[in-house]
Amino acid sequence: MQPDNLNILKVLWRKGTSQAMRINPGLDPSNLELMELELGDWLLFANNFAKYIPFFPANTSKVTLDNWQLFFEELLAVEDLPQKGTPAYDHLKQSILTKLENFSKEGTLKPQLTLLVAFLQLLENSRGRLNNITKRHLDFYYGDVLGFSKQPAVPDEAFLIIESGKGPKPLLNKGTSFDGGVDALGKKRTYILENEFSPNLAQVSHIKNRYTDSIQRKIKVSQVANSSDGMGEPFKEENQGWWPFGHSLSTATFPALQNASFGFGISLPSLWATAASDKYFSFEFTFKKNLPFSGTAADVHQLFTVQYSGEKGWVEISPFDLQVKSDFQSKVEGNRLTIVLFVDKSQAAIVDQQEKIHGDSKGEGAPLIWFDISCNSQKAFQWIKGLGGTALQKLTIRSIYSNISTPIVESDLGILNPEKPFQPFGSIPKKGSSFYIKYPEWKKKKPTKVTIRGKWSNTPTDFKDWYYGYRDLGSQYLSKGNYFSQHFVPGPGVTQPIKSFLLQPTGFREPLLTNKITVNPDPDNLIVKNNNHFKASLSLNDGQGWTTKISEEVLFEIDGDGFKKTFDVLPGAGKKYLDINEGIKITLLQSFLSELYPRLYALAMSSDQPETPIPNEPYTPLLETLNIDYETEESFDWTATPDPSLKFFVRDDFGWYEENKANKIGIAHTLDNEIYAIPYPEKVGELFIGISGIAPLEQLSLLIQVLEGSENPSQTEETDRLKWSVLVSNYWKDLERENIISDQTDNLLKSGIIVFSLPEEAFNLHHRFESDLVWLRVSSGKTYNATSRVLGIFSQAIKVVLSDNGNDLSHLKDGLPAESIAKMIERKAGIKGVFQPFNSFGGKAPEQDKNYYIRASERLRHKNRSVSLWDIEHLVLQEFPEVYKVKCLNHTCSESFLSPGHVMVLVIPDTLNKNVYDIYQPTFSAAKLNEITSFLEEKSAPQVKIKAVNPLYEEIRINVQVTFYPGLDKSFYMNKLDADIISYLSPWTSGDNLAIDFNNHFNKSSLVYFFEKLGYVDFIQEPRIFRNGTEMGNNILPSSPKHILVSAKSHDVSLYAPVIT
Template sequence: MQPDNLNILKVLWRKGTSQAMRINPALDPSTLKLMDLELGDWLLFANNFARFIPFFPADTSKVTIDNWQLFFNDLLEEGNLPEKGTFAYAKLLQSIHDKLEFFEQQGSLKPQLTLLVAFLKLLENSSHSLNNLTKRHLDFYYKKILRFSKLAAVPDSAFLVIESGKGTKPILTKGTTFDGGVDANGKKRTYSLEYDFIPNLAQVSQLKNRYIDFNRKKIKVSQIANSLDGRGERFIDENHGWWPFGHPLANANYPELQDASFGFGISLASLWASADSDKYLSFLFTFKKNLPFSGTASDIHQLFSVEYTGEKGWVSLSPSAHPEKDNFKSSISGKQLKIVFFVGKSQPAIVDQQEKIHGNIKGKGAPLIWFDILCNSTKAFQWIKGIGETPLQNLSIHTSYSNINTPIIESDLGVLNPEKPFQPFGSIPKKGSSFYVKYPEWEKKNPKKVTLSGKWANTPEDFKEWYYSYRDMGNQYLSKDNYFSQHFVANASLDQPIKSFLLQPTGFRAPLLESKIIVNPDPDNLIVKSNNHFKASLSLKEDQGWKAKLAEVVLFEEDGDGFKTSFDILPEGGSSHLELKEGIKITLLQSFLSEMYPRIYALAMSSDQPETPIPNEPYIPLLENMLVTYETEEQFNFNSSNELDLQLFVRDDFGWYEENKNSKTALAHTPDNELYAFPVSQSAGEMFIGISGLVPFEQLSLLIQVLEGSENPSQNMGGEEEGLKWSVLAGNYWLELKREHIISDQTDNMLKSGIITFSLPEESFSSHERMDKALVWIKVSSTKVFNATSRVMGVYAQAIEVVLVDNENELSHLKEGLPAQSINKMITRKAGVKGVSQPYNSFGGKAAEQDNQFYIRVSERLRHKNRAVSLWDIEHLVLQTFPQVYKVKCLNHTCSSSFLSPGHLMVLVIPDTINKNVYDIFQPTFSAAKLNEIASFLAEKAAPRLAIKVINPLYEEVRVRLQVTFYPGLDKAFFMNQLEKDIINYLSPWTSGEKLAIDFNSHFNKSSLVYFIEKLSYVDFIQEPRIFRNNVEMGKNILPSSPMHVLVAAKSHDISVYAPISD
């Protein structure tokens, strides 16, 4: 906001009023002395006066020998008396004082001078009484007439931590006293408890936190919140403190915290799988609404990690580590998220949970698969939030188990070894011969599809040719002649039967040569007419016995140079799965003609015709291997009230728990009964306090010690609705504590140190797995940024507050507080109290008002009459009531948008920064709560129609850009840094922590800054100095934009070493 008219508003360009400006020397009675001569002054006066008094000897001679200055020869030397108030005069007074001290120690001062000095010292009593007349008059008027009195001392308080012993349960009644040591006078300090307190064995065992940065898209977590890095590293400075809700920072003071991770787990008995197969597992999640993000399969592979219960421990996988396969591809679309991963035969089996190798058994102990996302990117943050905030509806688990080469195979004759070639139908395969395929895992699963495949060994190239000699003779008698003649066929011109040639001496030789007969190329009586001749049926065992599921399947399918067999079995009649507990029965539908072979072989061998074909030995089926592949698919409805075989677990960095519809329904404090995959909070920050030793119905007294003033004042914690929320873990879900559960809270949303007393509900002690089950867990959550609250120094259980008892003690300790550990025992020991400790300094004490403070306060009170009328009144009321305010400035007729706004008043306040915790020392500000407190105070003192607004100044950064040349031989890197520090100290001297120099009317000239820099001992000269205010280059005079602005140094400046341009 720019001023409307700078000429009219000159009155607003004021410096304001500081605490130091309240001190008026005229208000101090000691500044006016009615008798201001002291012992040295009297002696010098007497010596100077004695110069004019003649000295006559004792013989009554009227002849003057000298003057009376001889009387002071031992104390004073001859010379001119310097003017009072000069350095020479002060030096002379000090010389007289030193000589008197010497004579007093030696006892060698002459008697006449001793009498004079004694008289002058006695005269000091009268001088003091006379000089005190002004003070007595002022005290009489202020205290007797106006009835003002000095403010009494405020006793300090201290937080103590009580350690209880086992056994007797003590009761500390109101008035119980504690030993605070002795004061400066050797008198014992006593601190008293002002309420009844019953200590117990509760202790703070663990502190954790998690912070969600919605702007940077990060989630950070600390397993040990009260440590530098969140993992246990000790603080270098014990007064460093830690952010209670974590932080997203990454610097030397606050190293980067760990990225948070979230996961969900699926536990299901049917997931058990041996290492005999290559396994594809597909998990298709359907949510109740569209997921608020999009992605690809590669995103799923990149973000998710998978681990399952293996034979020797947890086995980690990546969803991307598998070859592509139809229907087994990760995807995301709308409401659905499909995650597919692959477990090869070389990897361990998926087994049931075992406590020794997998840790605590989760749920029923069935195989467990975890899906986790580490929040280490913006995309991961979006997915975690999206999945965690969208309720689940269904889950479809589709699995494929392939390349199983070790099934249990039995023939009609016994068990076969599938790892070697075997004859599945025996050595004489005939119609009805069978073999059985079983797989133990089928007993735990419900396959929806089974594929059996195998490679046949030693097969003929063509079964039709191989079985060419095997004929269906029909009604003919199988004889030597019939067997032989069926292999030939007559030429079209032949008019006699083929068998007639057998009666001739040459048999079929001559007709074949004469082409009267030819070999039959396509006999119609072949038994094996093609490679598809041999068939089998596949049956499954049902209640009524074996029932064919595939009535007829071809055994031999061409596969390159050989043959294979492969067939799929699917459920029928609307059934969702196959019943395979008894395995699969494969039955031959034809014989392989082993029974026919001896007869036709004998006929062929007995034939005297050389052209008689010799039949091939029938093929005996020999499988090189038998591979089993099967698939399962199961559907689960998360909205069902029926108990599911599947268990859904969710976890974060602190633990896990089961998401169960019935369990959530049974709990009254769950926000809804929906199931979620990730336990993501809606709060920005969470701190978790693990309490041990607490039993039901006991109260918990927690001390939270904070570094007051370390919060970001621009972040207002707000009222009750926006403040911190306290919850307790009850049955794996957080139960928000109501007012009746929080008996008292002194912390003001953790902006100041104090004790919180809880009376936790019974649900707090119910069993849970979400965090360490041995502890009672309390959570405090915030919707604000991490630095909206103060940094925490410590959290202690069994805390009490004690107050100093007025025993007329010396109270010098009130200025800095009683040091920590000064109170370590009770005045009277109490059974059951094992120890007492004071972890931090006492606080809240205030020494009795001194005379000078009293006179300032009363004189101001007489002027403003406790009413905020003029600017002077308002500024002095604020400074008196709020000593933490260093400077205040009132802008009358001013609002946030105009400097010409009658009826409005703007009050700007600057905090005291010396030895104080300030969030930003460059731009010190008050918190919104403190500003509101000041505004409320002024509203009670001002006219009701006056609109008062109290704000922090508007700071404008001044940044310097220049080139510098240092004197030869100096370390350029070091002195560049030193120059930046000196510029900052010049522009903002208060940043050193030793000065209070913030000025509302701050301005400077560019030449003065240049002069300052060039006078530095290490600077030779500078080039091209430029000054920027809020990134806008300024001219010679640098002024604030308006009376509401204050110029401050930027935290860094553009300084470079001058490099001359060579010709």
């Protein structure tokens, strides 16, 4: 706010009024005594007067020996009386009283002086009555004439914790008495119960909190909120208190809390997988709108950790950061988050959850995969917030299971061992021989593709050559002639049949030598004409029978020097999944000619012709290796009817629960029925209180003891009310007015008791926190320091008040110490114990005369109306003792100093031995400012706009180079100089009684003089003064009457280093 008119501002440059300035010596009757002379004064007066009276001895009446001062010779031996009020006079007076005290003890004072002293002491009674006339007159005028009366004592109150036993619940009626011990008069202090109370077994078992700092992008959690580090470490200082909603600090007093973590989990029977395969999973989450961030596979790998239910416990892995194929790559793009995982054979199998191994079973116990993200960076905060604020729409899970080398394999003859080379079709493979492949996982999954890869062993180099001796005779029967003749063809010009040569004595020898016949180089009746001769069909069994999927497929595919075979099995037209619950069957469509081989071999061996080819032994299929790969894909739409097999869980640092749209729709207090991947905090700060031992319909009485004044007043707004909720079926339900019977805490700004009547559904089963407790949550939308620090939260709390039975009330000043009230005056069945955790509070001693006269005098002037500046300032100081100084600015509002009808009241709190959030810039909370404003409005004219505000503070920072005297510890004295500068600019910070001054100002020369007076500073160089970061000249003044100059929390002090040229 800029000054409007300098002449106007001169009127506003006032120092204001402090509590000390209210004291008027003229109101103290003891300052005006009608009879001032005391015993010492009378004796000095008599001694001084005696020197003017001659002394006549008894033996002569005409001759004077001396004066009557000889009479007082025993008490004092001075002739000249010092001036009254001087130190000499006071010293002389005190010496007389000391001598009289000694004479009184020894009894050696002369009789004549004893009589005089006794007379003067009796005169003290008359002196007291005479001097009391002023007070009695003032009391008569104020009390009898004007009707003022002293304010009576205000009884103190105390919070007690009641411990009840098991059995029938006791009832403490209103007025129940508690023993507060014995006072200084020997009388018993009695404290009585204000309201009826029925204790129960409810106890505060856990206190946790979570704080979200959107500026620093941090989320911090405490598992044990009432501890130094949030994990149970005790506080270093007694009564330090803890921030109820957590914090983002990292100091010696408040160490850094743990980073919050969040996660979501997929539980699905089809995730079950043995360790027999290398597994790739792609989880693609589709959201209803684009995510507010994007990311690569490296980002997903960096931010997420993954756990799955393994055979011996939870197995932790990281997202795969390489691309498997086009749709198997981790990334965030548009409205999709894709997380790819890789679990190799060396890692544990993915199994169903078991309570003994994995803890509390989630859902129906199906395999569970958790995706967790810790808020340990600004990027992680952005992802957590985005995932928690964007609703899910769809989930697509794709998986690849590869290198399965141990499926269940069988032939027609029995079970085979896939770990060694085996004969899939038996030792004598024939047409119709079958090979069976089963894999238990297929029953739980929905494969979209199966790939069977086999490596054949001991195969011929070429099947045509190997089976060259095997011929198709067509309709001819197998005979020696037919067999031999098929291997030869007639030479040129030869027309006789081949068989005719067999009738000759030489057989084929002579025709072969004369080229009448030759070996057939390219027979057209080969049974095996090429490597593609042997084929098989492939069938699937869905549990209802075999269905042919591939009617014909070549068994041998060239692979380098050998052969292999790969079957790719895909769903048929109109189908998405393969029905292979009971396995796959591969059936030979031809024999490997094992049944023909013995006869052909016998015929060949019976020939005496060396040119007769001998058939090779037929090949028996031998698989050296068998590997199975298969792929699955499943999609789940959260906007449609949910699939009961899929369980989607979310979790944070406190627990887990299932996100289920149908469940949310069925819960009345869940206004948003969408599915979210992360339970992002609803408010900035959350305090969670776990209650054990409470039963439905029972009331819960909680004492929340706070360190009053520890809050940051600038963060406190009256409109920002805290919200209480209770956990019902894993979701928070706001408590209504009927659920909060009373609340004395004023938004956790002061200590008090909150009494709850919890709804019955609060006792429903939940998993979000410890399930055997009832959980309360209080949430705040402001920063962590907008509320006071908490000293403790206790259940079974009651408030008692002192019943004054003529007791000594001296304890009201500081309160009755904690643990003073430990029992009831009359024992009650069912009550095991009584505990007073903190001092009593709120008591005020009866008004003393001094305060009574000040109040009455001010009342006569302002007449309980806030008309003038003087009226407003004195009304505030009287009503609010915690205000140390007040300054009223008339014609002033927040925007201008020329605003008729507006009055601004600046108030400064008392900081001496008080809890203040910032001792450098002490301020009141918004609640207290509103209270002061309301008080003044009641006493002001309706047209006056009056408002109480905190002053504006301007930080003064000193930049100076300094040289200390030789031999001093530079490190220590640099810190001391910084502290001394702070004390010079803001003396109240060091516990000094000097209060804040509204018109404080100084110049550079006075600062230099301050440095010169310091005994450890040799000289300084280049002192510079900054006000709110702006360098100032010689005179440093506040910017306006609303501003106060204060020291910065530290200054720029450095050692002087001369420049050597």
